[in-house]
Amino acid sequence: MSTREVVVTGLGATTPLGGDVATTWSALLEGRSGITSLPEEWHDSLPVHFGGVAAVDPAEKLERHRLRRLDRTQQFSLVAAREAWADAGAPEVDPLRLGVVVSSGIGGILTILNQYDIFREQGWKRVSPFTVPMLMPNSPAAAVALEFTARAGAHVPVSACASSAEAIGDAIEMIRSGRADVVIAGGTEAAIHPLNIASFASMRALSTRNDDPQAASRPFDVDRDGFVMGEGAGIVILESAEHAAARGARVYAVAAGSGYTCDAHDIVQPDPVGAGAARAISAAITDAGLSPDDIVHVNAHATSTPAGDVAETVAIRSALGDSVADRVAVTSTKSMTGHLLGGAGAVESIASVLSLYNGVVPATRNLREIDPGVVVDIVRDKPRELAPGDAAAVNNSFGFGGHNIALVFRRP
Amino acid sequence: MAHSEQEILAGLGEIIDEIAGVPADQVSPEKSFVDDLDIDSLSMVEIAVAAQDKFGVEIPDDQLKDLKTVQDVITFIQK
Numbered sequence: 001m002s003t004r005e006v007v008v009t010g011l012g013a014t015t016p017l018g019g020d021v022a023t024t025w026s027a028l029l030e031g032r033s034g035i036t037s038l039p040e041e042w043h044d045s046l047p048v049h050f051g052g053v054a055a056v057d058p059a060e061k062l063e064r065h066r067l068r069r070l071d072r073t074q075q076f077s078l079v080a081a082r083e084a085w086a087d088a089g090a091p092e093v094d095p096l097r098l099g100v101v102v103s104s105g106i107g108g109i110l111t112i113l114n115q116y117d118i119f120r121e122q123g124w125k126r127v128s129p130f131t132v133p134m135l136m137p138n139s140p141a142a143a144v145a146l147e148f149t150a151r152a153g154a155h156v157p158v159s160a161c162a163s164s165a166e167a168i169g170d171a172i173e174m175i176r177s178g179r180a181d182v183v184i185a186g187g188t189e190a191a192i193h194p195l196n197i198a199s200f201a202s203m204r205a206l207s208t209r210n211d212d213p214q215a216a217s218r219p220f221d222v223d224r225d226g227f228v229m230g231e232g233a234g235i236v237i238l239e240s241a242e243h244a245a246a247r248g249a250r251v252y253a254v255a256a257g258s259g260y261t262c263d264a265h266d267i268v269q270p271d272p273v274g275a276g277a278a279r280a281i282s283a284a285i286t287d288a289g290l291s292p293d294d295i296v297h298v299n300a301h302a303t304s305t306p307a308g309d310v311a312e313t314v315a316i317r318s319a320l321g322d323s324v325a326d327r328v329a330v331t332s333t334k335s336m337t338g339h340l341l342g343g344a345g346a347v348e349s350i351a352s353v354l355s356l357y358n359g360v361v362p363a364t365r366n367l368r369e370i371d372p373g374v375v376v377d378i379v380r381d382k383p384r385e386l387a388p389g390d391a392a393a394v395n396n397s398f399g400f401g402g403h404n405i406a407l408v409f410r411r412p
Numbered sequence: 413m414a415h416s417e418q419e420i421l422a423g424l425g426e427i428i429d430e431i432a433g434v435p436a437d438q439v440s441p442e443k444s445f446v447d448d449l450d451i452d453s454l455s456m457v458e459i460a461v462a463a464q465d466k467f468g469v470e471i472p473d474d475q476l477k478d479l480k481t482v483q484d485v486i487t488f489i490q491k
Contacts, residue, residue, distance in 0.1 A: 065433030069454075125461060129454040 006175045007244050007412065008252040010088025010237030011350050012080035012186075015337050016230050019056025020083050024347075025354050027336065028362040029383050033214035034337050035228055042194050048206045050213030051192050052230025052338025069130040070143060071108035072190030076233035076343070077140035078147055081184055085148060088237040089249060091182055099152040099180035100145045101171040102235070103163035103187040105342025105399065106196075108135035113193055140188050144235075152180040158342075160399030161301075163187050164234060165345025165407055169258030171238045181243040186346035188233035200229060203268065205305060217339070218366035219302035219309050219332035220374050227303040230338030234346030236353070253353045253409040256290065256392060259283025263402030270308050270398065274315025277301075277404045281319035281394055284406035288392065292320040294410065295328055296386055297361050297393040298376070299352040302332035303339045310373035312396060317375045329386065331379040335365035345397035345405065352395040353409050359386045415467055417441075420486045427462045431455055441483035463489065 013020065016034025017027035027034065034052050043049045058075035059067055061082075067075065081102075085091075111134040118126050133139060138156045145154040153174070157166040164187020171185035200206045207226040209216035217228040238255050261283065263276035271277070285292060298316055302309045309332075317325040333351045340347055355361045360383045367380040392410035399405075415423075425436030432451045445451040451459070456479075460471040469489045471479070479485050 063433055065429075065431060068431070129457040133454075 005241035006255045009249040010084040012084030012235040015232040016052035071111045071134040073188045074143040077188040080233040080235040084235040095149045095151040097181040098150040099183040100154040101167040101185045102141040103167040107137035111135040159403035162397040162399035162403040162405040163342040165397035165405040186235035189341040189343040219304045222369045224304045228338035230340045257288030257408040259406045274311040277315035278318040280404035280406040284408045288408040294392045296391040298330045299395045301396040313376045352393045
């Protein structure tokens with residue numbers, strides 16, 4: 001291929017499992033759940049009493065005066081971006097060659113809701129003058145660009161729960177096309193609020209397993225009853241292979257390819273045979289210059305909803321073919337983190353990259369009785385080792401609206 | 413209710429520390445908000461609202477833009 005190779009040189013995350021990548025990753029391998037009870041005062045008005053609240057509040061990591069002018073999505077994205085940047089060795093890069101692609105699925109909705117409360121109770125003069133730059137969907141990307149003086153461009157693809165996967169895909173293209181040498185990419189979400197819980201619950205999309213919250217996110221299990229809303233961010237540092245080699249950077253993986261499709265089937269229901277998802281997986285593998293035989297692992301989107309999880313496994317089998325589908329290690333880390341919405345694709349890309357890098361795939365938690373419709377091999381009970389040598393992984397991310405994004409990472 | 417210059421300076425120091433993250437001991441009368449304390453126009457709006465709460469003096473928008481230094485605000489509040 002004539003395009004420039006893109007590599008992953010830094011990782012950062014703040015999730016319901018931990019305030020950084022190392023804590024999150026070790027919790028994934030231990031099979032821990034990050035799901036906790038939501039504030040007591042919300043319980044009476046909501047059918048769902050639990051969620052994936054970030055394990056470390058950003059207030060512990062950011063300066064006090066900055067917290068008041070940053071939406072929680074921006075706070076998460078800065079915490080994760082700082083970690084990723086340091087992890088990459090704080091590369092020296094011309095600001096004109098440094099880009100940002102950081103998404104959120106919903107945007108600064110906590111700011112909107114909180115400022116609306118202030119407006120109604122105290123009047124317009126008490127509305128923060130930072131309300132607009134906090135609620136904009138591009139606010140996290142802009143905050144990251146400001147923090148790292150990234151002037152090649154700051155972009156924000158929005159595709160609901162596929163947003164941050166699309167951000168990483170766009171970042172790959174930004175480097176391939178020569179617009180940047182280094183891109184800070186990923187996504188963030190901070191939407192845990194009674195209205196948002198009510199909105200997803202009203203769709204019957206959320207698990208209501210209030211008697212056992214840590215068993216509520218159970219992708220592929222026959223008793224799954226919906227997803228668990230989480231919050232947090234994942235950020236990766238992507239870099240052209242030449243730029244990374246010139247500075248002797250550690251390379252976690254090659255960000256090898258992406259595939260984007262749209263179902264155009266229903267605004268929220270997945271295509272029951274996963275045709276659009278299958279096309280995305282195939283396109284990503286082709287874009288990576290690989291074949292299905294190279295795929296050893298799939299980090300599934302699988303959110304624990306009745307319809308989505310099964311359709312995704314049908315899509316995986318269809319895209320990879322029967323012989324690969326019989327052996328590929330499929331897992332859903334949402335069983336432990338909950339669903340980070342616009343942050344999910346990036347956090348799960350980090351898990352995919354670390355699975356290749358460390359040679360081990362986390363097990364899907366809470367899988368007691370597998371749904372008979374599941375047609376791939378799910379990693380369960382304990383993590384599964386991956387053989388050394390050339391190998392690639394697929395990360396799937398799907399969003400309301402019918403968006404399907406597949407990313408392929410391979411060992412360098 | 414009149415406030416002494418010292419009271420106003422101390423109160424502004426607290427407000428500016430809270431809103432802009434500038435330590436109160438750096439907030440002295442001769443400092444320019446923009447050039448010395450690196451405070452942007454949106455933060456000035458927040459500071460004006462907080463000052464109104466603290467000292468009971470409203471700072472209209474058309475006069476806020478003329479308040480360039482900490483001393484300017486002190487003088488305005490004392491007026």
